[in-house]
Amino acid sequence: MYDIAIIGGGPAGVSAAINAKILNKSFIWLSGEATSKKVGRAELIKNYPGLPDITGEQLAWTLKHHTESMGIELSKEVVTGVYDTGGKFSILAGNKEYEAKTVILCLGVQATKPVEGEEEFLGRGISYCATCDGMLYKDKNIAVVCMDKSFEREIEYLCGLAHTCTVVPMYKDIDVSAQNAKIVLKAPVKYSGDMRVRHVFFKDGSSIDVDGVFILKGAIPPSTLVHGLKTEGGHIAVNRACETNIAGIFAAGDCTGRPYQYVKAVGEGNVAVHSAVEYLSAANSE
């Protein structure tokens, strides 16, 4: 059982991890992507006080270096669910399950909105997690919508289980070796069905019939990730202490709303850990 589970490897997550370490708490730091991967794509950052005219690549490096110099390790795992199990939380990542007394969500913002029907059929034929739900679709006909090249091993795993596997990559240069994989280079626009998902519709009006759909992406909508989490306009609702509506769950960075700024994110990562530590102290003294 960890004191804190930090979810997300961006600047807010980095700041949270650094502060959790300094404040001597046991913690696990989970992220589907490497430390500050998105930061690395920024061209030039002028408003990170103390690091004038730093490139995104340099900032990503220095954030990564900062955590490594303190012996902090990032577990590169996609978290697919956070469950309140009564005074503690269960965090699912792939086929692993972690337990923590508090959770700090540093999820960033999603570049892509969920497609029509995605949230409706989630858990009813649509899954975000290959290793969790793959076995349910043995010898079935599935579609795998993949947002990032880093998930290609999961595609191969799913193709290995399924009867037919329609692979829909949302990026260029897909490289998947599976005999039953049928690559479709069209964007999905709608999922439909009855009690369960049955069809995937594409932008050109065509559709396919399926028994299940896997959507592989690093960023899962916060309210999907954590049942009952209050959001406002797509952002996690938090107060000044970075507390969400669920006691013991905190949030920091872009996922809590604008401005989308690195320095706001690191500031909130710090605040969220201080709030988590206060929460842990109060829980211990009960």
Place this chain on the structure above:
Amino acid sequence: MYDIAIIGGGPAGVSAAINAKILNKSFIWLSGEATSKKVGRAELIKNYPGLPDITGEQLAWTLKHHTESMGIELSKEVVTGVYDTGGKFSILAGNKEYEAKTVILCLGVQATKPVEGEEEFLGRGISYCATCDGMLYKDKNIAVVCMDKSFEREIEYLCGLAHTCTVVPMYKDIDVSAQNAKIVLKAPVKYSGDMRVRHVFFKDGSSIDVDGVFILKGAIPPSTLVHGLKTEGGHIAVNRACETNIAGIFAAGDCTGRPYQYVKAVGEGNVAVHSAVEYLSAANSE
């Protein structure tokens, strides 16, 4: 008329100034102390993401360097009052007056509480501003309580005007050349009087009679500085957007509450400027 007046030279003020510059707003940046003076006294900072194991002196230098590299200048002036003049604000600093459409308060936290009677007699014989109110005490008997060596020129100015001048330094090695200055090395504990301040009481029980008292310090309590500003437990009350209860006035950094952390302060400086810019846009489109 400036778009933004930033008050305070600590990390929150630095971040606000950097962002105001980047967002191309006209602004003035006022502080009684040099950039990040207090930061320079910190021994070792481990949780400023991107700058691992930096000393306070190094962080202060790098923050100062960041603003200077962008051509941002700090006006070293003590702000003694902020007044709402209807859709804009008047900022008093010494005998100067600045006008701005918005104000960002980055006041830090006070190490010292006000002494008994200080707030009661403020404006009734007690003043924080030598150059503003000095002339009112020509040939009178005054006390000058001085918190920092940097105000010694103000002491000399006041002694030059007054009949008798009791100087109460709250630091070591006072160096004031004024014939009528009487140095008293005792801490003041209470100001009393009738309609105006009349007496200064010291810790040892002794007292002196005065016509006026000047208290020279960099940090003036927020609610004294800005009439009508809402505070909570000594901190300026703000929402997530760093808005205070007064439209057009924002606050950032330690003055808004715990945790007292550099990275929280720079984050809020950023947020406050973004909120000020939004406020300016809304005001322009009215």
